[in-house]
Amino acid sequence: MIHSLLDLFFPPLCLHCAAATAIPYFCPECWISSQLLDPEGRCLHCFEEITEPTGLCGRCHHKPLLPFPRAALFAKEAPICRLIDREESIAPVAGFAFYQWMRLHWTDPDLIASIPPHRPKIARFFSEFTQKPCPNLFRRATWPLHPLRWEVKQQMIEEDMTLLLFDNGCTFKELQMACQAIAQAFPKKVYVLSLTI
Numbered sequence: 001m002i003h004s005l006l007d008l009f010f011p012p013l014c015l016h017c018a019a020a021t022a023i024p025y026f027c028p029e030c031w032i033s034s035q036l037l038d039p040e041g042r043c044l045h046c047f048e049e050i051t052e053p054t055g056l057c058g059r060c061h062h063k064p065l066l067p068f069p070r071a072a073l074f075a076k077e078a079p080i081c082r083l084i085d086r087e088e089s090i091a092p093v094a095g096f097a098f099y100q101w102m103r104l105h106w107t108d109p110d111l112i113a114s115i116p117p118h119r120p121k122i123a124r125f126f127s128e129f130t131q132k133p134c135p136n137l138f139r140r141a142t143w144p145l146h147p148l149r150w151e152v153k154q155q156m157i158e159e160d161m162t163l164l165l166f167d168n169g170c171t172f173k174e175l176q177m178a179c180q181a182i183a184q185a186f187p188k189k190v191y192v193l194s195l196t197i
Contacts, residue, residue, distance in 0.1 A: 016079035034080035068190040072197035094125030109164035113137035123166035167194035
């Protein structure tokens, strides 16, 4: 009865469009707008939509934006992105990431590395689904006269390893820093899975 009275005076509203809704967080339309991105018809390196059958967009065909294959879960404007940083959303978002990773048919990683390194919570939950380790692989390297960069703890990477960089909201510059640092360790394969694109 208390819930009915609360709903009468304070109806639950969609967090994105403020429409009245009977389901948690969003209205049905906003939940539909929060679908996982379909990996089909997307560039292998930047994950933008393409029409070419080559698997690469025109830009990445000439010079890939990132040296490693990349995929993402959600579009940046998707309503669900409002929930990604909430503590109660960590496990569900990791579950979405696991489902998207299975759809990609990538080689199983030997290690999962969270980027940026100071935001590892979702990556750690994801690593539990995959049953792969998620060590703190990066450290910040700064000098007063040089720009910020990341270094890889190279003793953790062997040449025959496959790595998954779990992008939990990096800027493009941070993605480039992570890829440059990883490339110097010469792993066998590297993939980038971003929460948003």
